[in-house]
Amino acid sequence: MSERVRAAGPQHEHRAPSACPVCGDRLAVTRLGCGTCGTELAGLFAPCDYCALDDRESEMLRVFLASRGNLREVEKHLGVSYPTARARFNDLLRKLGLAGAEEAPSAPNRDQILSEVASGALSPDEAATLLAQL
Structure with a gap:
């Protein structure tokens, strides 16, 4: 601009x-x-399609691209567990219409969610949303 x-x-x-x-x-x-x-x-x-991403999804895509697709790097940058990084990436693929039909949603389990809240990597509101989806 x-x-x-x-x-x-x-x-x-x-x-x-x-x-x-x-x-x-x-x-x-x-x-x-x-x-x-x-x-x-x-x-x-x-x-x-990319303009419809919210801030969190845009950040996930930016970090994923900057790390050249390395989910371990994404995990470190976002300060989340590997299963959470993978779940967010799968959610991003689904939102963009790029997920295969054989791919099942990979949501973190209750213990992982609570662990991430305790570490500060996940807000209580985000955790509540994830726990409600279990």
């Missing part, structure tokens, strides 16, 4: 929603605009 656009536009960017707040279907990009000159383009544009 150019300095001129930053100065003229908002000081922070917001992530565009990916799902319709009414029906839950995926939203389509239909308008693009230039913050500098005001030019607008209207049409139906191809969606960006």
Whole structure:
């Protein structure tokens, strides 16, 4: 983004929603605009699968790519157990539509979740969500 656009536009960017707040279907990009000159383009544009990732998923993908696919490195960087790193990676693959049908969800067990809360690698809210899924 150019300095001129930053100065003229908002000081922070917001992530565009990916799902319709009414029906839950995926939203389509239909308008693009230039913050500098005001030019607008209207049409139906191809969606960006990676743009729909939340901050945690984007971080997982960034760390995975930076570690060249080494889940042990991902585990160390994120401060989680190997099963949790693998589960997050599998969740990311599923969200992107890249998981094979034979791949079963690999969620951490109760003891792993509680251990990660105790070590500070997992927040109590995240743990509660994971425990509710067991």
